[in-house]
Amino acid sequence: MSSERASIDDARAPASVHALVFSALFLIAFAFLGASYCVARALIGGMGPSILMMVQTLMATAATSVFLWWLAPLADLGEILCVHLPALRRARLGHCPHCGYAHESSTICSECGRDTAAPAPWELAARPLKRMAWILIAALLAGAVVGEVWSLHDEANFRVEAAADGTRPLRRSRAFPASFATMTVDAQRNYSSQAWSAYERDPRWQPTDPARRERGWGWKQKADDAGAPTK
Structure with missing residues (x-):
């Protein structure tokens, strides 16, 4: 790679542009x-803080980050907008892609002394992948902390609601x-959390609509919680 080509590929966008792009990717x-x-914590089940459950949930959440890697090219959005596209535009206008000086068809810019050939378009390389990896690591840790606090707060509210209802079962x-999952407390004040795996097909009830039958309608809870009011 020539030094002229390297000066384009190694150029950096302004720090303010990087901050905006990285912040947007982090928030997403x-x-x-x-x-x-x-969602993963609800699927695993259980209530209350547990180191094992936190580790299992964190690993499951990390696996879902694969769906975010398509955003990796956007980690170089600053360089695309501030370096590569302006250089290509200057080259099309007959100017030096580096400094913008009108070189009048010369192969060497008389202003900056670099090659006036149009730079190659942007290509995906290791730089945006490394940036995206760091963004995902930071987002994973922050999301895990907030997700755990949110789940524990919801469980604490449920315990308060159960205490207010006395000794009646509650669900x-x-x-x-994670609204697909349920939290349950029985008359003996045993708390539990159940997700899809805690449901089974009820052969005594089948919807008449074939489309609903194919979508899996007609499920009942395994546990016998008859009489438990639902909120």
Whole structure:
């Protein structure tokens, strides 16, 4: 690679542009991974703080980060907008792609002394992948902390609701985004959390609509919680 080509590929966008791009990518990854942590924790089941459950949930959440790698090219958005595109535009206008001086078809710019050939378009390389990896690591840790606090807060609220109802059994859905799962307390004040794996098909009830039958309608809870009010 020539020194002229390297000067384009190694150029950096302004720090303010980097801050804006990286912040946007972090917020997107943080929202996705935080929600994924809450969902994974509900699927694993259990209530209350547990080191083993936190590790299992963190590993499951890390696996979902594969769906965010398509954003990796955006980690170089600053260089694309501030370096590569301006250089290509200057080259099309017959100017030096580095300094913008009108070189009048000369192969060497008389102003900066560098090659006036148009630079190659941007290509995906190791730099945006490394940047995206650091963004995902930071978003994973932040999302795990917020997701765990959110789940524990929801469970604490459920315990308060159960205490207010006395000794009656109680069941309600978890808070968003894990509202598909339920938290239950029986008359003996045993708390549990159940997700999809805690449901089984009820052969005595089948919907008449074939489309609903194919979508899996007609499920009942395994545990016998008859009489437990649902909120």
